[in-house]
Amino acid sequence: MERPLDSVIDLQRALTDLGHANERLHGIPDWMQELHEEHSARKTEMEVLEASIDEAVAERRTAEAEVQDSQEKLKNYQEQISAVRNQREYGALLQEMDTIKDAIRALEERALAALERQEEAQTALLELQESFKEIDGRYQAELVKWEAEKPSVAKQVEALEARISVLRERLPPASLSLFERTLERFGGAALAEVRIIERVGKAQQIWSCGICNYRVRPQSVVEITNNGSIVFCDSCKRILYIENVAG
Ligand SMILES: [Zn+2]
Numbered sequence: 001m002e003r004p005l006d007s008v009i010d011l012q013r014a015l016t017d018l019g020h021a022n023e024r025l026h027g028i029p030d031w032m033q034e035l036h037e038e039h040s041a042r043k044t045e046m047e048v049l050e051a052s053i054d055e056a057v058a059e060r061r062t063a064e065a066e067v068q069d070s071q072e073k074l075k076n077y078q079e080q081i082s083a084v085r086n087q088r089e090y091g092a093l094l095q096e097m098d099t100i101k102d103a104i105r106a107l108e109e110r111a112l113a114a115l116e117r118q119e120e121a122q123t124a125l126l127e128l129q130e131s132f133k134e135i136d137g138r139y140q141a142e143l144v145k146w147e148a149e150k151p152s153v154a155k156q157v158e159a160l161e162a163r164i165s166v167l168r169e170r171l172p173p174a175s176l177s178l179f180e181r182t183l184e185r186f187g188g189a190a191l192a193e194v195r196i197i198e199r200v201g202k203a204q205q206i207w208s209c210g211i212c213n214y215r216v217r218p219q220s221v222v223e224i225t226n227n228g229s230i231v232f233c234d235s236c237k238r239i240l241y242i243e244n245v246a247g
Pocket of ligand 1: 213214
């Protein structure tokens with residue numbers, strides 16, 4: 001006699017395994033995780049330093065360009081000195097020139113400070129780059145190892161996909177659609193194990209849903225055990241199965 005629950009359990013297992021295999025194929029493997037995080041953190045640190053170098057260079061160039069502009073203006077004023085007609089004009093001109101000289105000094109300080117920041121960041125970057133070489137060497141070696149693992153994982157994925165399509169066809173369409181709706185509703189895990197929570201006397205057993213703890217009726221347990229029927233938890237609506245009967 002057809003026991004849809006058996007196929008549902010097999011299908012759920014194959015789907016869970018497929019999820020793990022795909023994670024291994026496309027995600028960072030567990031054994032590489034720590035090094036991957038360190039590698040990324042160092043890379044980020046270097047990027048931050050590179051950005052601050054760029055920022056300092058831009059700041060210095062802007063200040064230097066402004067120094068040139070101001071010197072140009074100063075030269076114009078100097079050329080005007082011979083043309084002044086009285087003391088008042090002369091005094092005003094000198095004051096303009098002083099203002100520009102102050103501005104030039106401030107701009108030169110800004111350029112120098114930016115240059116210092118640039119050089120500090122460059123020194124720090126060089127040190128980081130030096131120590132990164134060792135981490136990157138190990139990382140590249142692990143990437144090679146990971147790449148070498150991929151074909152066998154890809155084969156597992158292929159085999160699981162083939163098994164899944166066989167199991168899907170084996171299930172009556174109504175059962176398959178019940179399962180798939182439940183699977184979708186619960187993010188890929190449609191099943192809940194039935195557990196014995198209490199024994200009262202010799203014959204009486206109390207069963208509950210392993211996920212939500214709601215009580216499972218004895219009649220449901222009989223249907224699951226004897227017929228392999230698809231029975232839902234009355235509370236969380238997952239498909240119930242019993243471990244030692246399953247499979
Ligand atoms: Zn439940």
